[in-house]
Amino acid sequence: MPATPNKQVIFAKIPTGYPVPGEHLKVEESTIDLDAPLPEGSFLLKLLDLSVDPYMRGRMRDPSVKSYSPAFPLGKPMTGDTMNVVIKSNNPNFKEGDLVYGKTGCGVFSEYVVIPKEMEPYFELRNEPKETGLPLSNYVGVLGMPGMTAYVGLLKFGAPKKGETLYVSAASGAVGQLVGQIGKTLGLYVVGSAGSDDKVEYLKEIGFDDAFNYKNVDNLTKKLGEVCPKGIDIYFENVGGQMLEAVINNMNQFGRIVACGMISQYNREKPEGIHNLMQVVAKRLRIEGFIVGDSQELKEPFRKDMTQWLLDGKIKYKETIANGIDQTPQAMADVLHGKNFGKQVVKVADL
Numbered sequence: 001m002p003a004t005p006n007k008q009v010i011f012a013k014i015p016t017g018y019p020v021p022g023e024h025l026k027v028e029e030s031t032i033d034l035d036a037p038l039p040e041g042s043f044l045l046k047l048l049d050l051s052v053d054p055y056m057r058g059r060m061r062d063p064s065v066k067s068y069s070p071a072f073p074l075g076k077p078m079t080g081d082t083m084n085v086v087i088k089s090n091n092p093n094f095k096e097g098d099l100v101y102g103k104t105g106c107g108v109f110s111e112y113v114v115i116p117k118e119m120e121p122y123f124e125l126r127n128e129p130k131e132t133g134l135p136l137s138n139y140v141g142v143l144g145m146p147g148m149t150a151y152v153g154l155l156k157f158g159a160p161k162k163g164e165t166l167y168v169s170a171a172s173g174a175v176g177q178l179v180g181q182i183g184k185t186l187g188l189y190v191v192g193s194a195g196s197d198d199k200v201e202y203l204k205e206i207g208f209d210d211a212f213n214y215k216n217v218d219n220l221t222k223k224l225g226e227v228c229p230k231g232i233d234i235y236f237e238n239v240g241g242q243m244l245e246a247v248i249n250n251m252n253q254f255g256r257i258v259a260c261g262m263i264s265q266y267n268r269e270k271p272e273g274i275h276n277l278m279q280v281v282a283k284r285l286r287i288e289g290f291i292v293g294d295s296q297e298l299k300e301p302f303r304k305d306m307t308q309w310l311l312d313g314k315i316k317y318k319e320t321i322a323n324g325i326d327q328t329p330q331a332m333a334d335v336l337h338g339k340n341f342g343k344q345v346v347k348v349a350d351l
Helices: 056-059 117-121 134-142 145-157 176-185 199-205 220-227 242-250 278-281 296-312 323-339
Strands: 003-011 024-031 041-053 079-089 101-108 113-117 123-125 164-170 189-194 210-213 232-237 250-257 286-289 319-323 343-348
Touching: 003 323, 041 101, 041 123, 041 134, 041 323, 056 323, 079 134, 101 134, 113 286, 117 164, 123 250, 134 343, 145 176, 145 232, 145 250, 145 296, 164 176, 164 242, 176 189, 176 232, 189 199, 199 210, 210 278, 220 242, 232 242, 242 250, 242 278, 319 323, 323 343
Parallel strands: 164 189, 164 232, 189 210, 232 250, 250 286, 319 343
Antiparallel strands: 003 024, 041 079, 041 113, 041 343, 079 101, 101 123
16 A cells, blocks of 8 residues: 655744744655554554644743753654544554544644554543534643643632632633633633734623723723722733733732733743832732643543533633644744634644
8 A cells, every 4th residue: 555645743943033834833744654563552643633822832942941841853743732533553552443632742743643652641542522522622622731721720729719800811712711711600700801802702702701902902000900990819821021010010919820821922032021029029919830730630620520511501612723734833823923713723634
């Protein structure tokens, strides 16, 4: 049988500023023999859906620069969250037709890939879509890393109390839209910001008490005082920079800042400074960053709760779907420029 074409998303060049499709991220085609014998313990995956997320920009760096996650190797396929189907197996734990989730940073952005036995712990069976009927794309978003990030960040690090005010920046994104809706189920007053009027309307449709377009605001400190008249008790931080400074001006005493991401800083050569950190002392604020992978004890409660909320219609989730692995570099650029609406997913193939 002739070799099968196999497209992969390659990290081709370290960017300065925003990555450019076709320069820093490229789609290259090789071939794979799908009939070749598999080594013992390995299994062959066909990629169905992949997740594009802001954190990936931090991995597009010189490997000598240390961070919480390893840099993408130059000239190699990128990795992230993926949903796949087993098309051939020499591993008793993975059989043909099984749906398999490639965990954050381990799923390979390649149409086909052989997973060796030693990598088995980084891939897990996720056959639930066959039972729930929920879209496969949900399993790299609301039921994957972004969803768990929202759940863990708010419940574990936000320590919410009924009646408090929660403010979420980048609130229409993959994580933010869920943080706000979970907050409403807990009895919080929830405010969000986003970068377009359409996104603001969406936030109000899914239950946010108030929302605003930050691009139309001259004075963020003043605007936050208007939309959060009782001050801010919990800030779910996704933006950083001037937004963080304005939020600190509006935080209540003993407020909590849950630092999930700071997308406004990812493509800057020199990060913005924060000039009012003395208020952290005066207001007795807690600022805590987190990486969701450190909270695996909440994985099963999260999956159970979020699946039920989706099935009951208590949680709504918006996705932007790009079709074809060739669209991945542009999808990454769109996320970093804020052009996507909701969770950005690339659909590579149908089941």
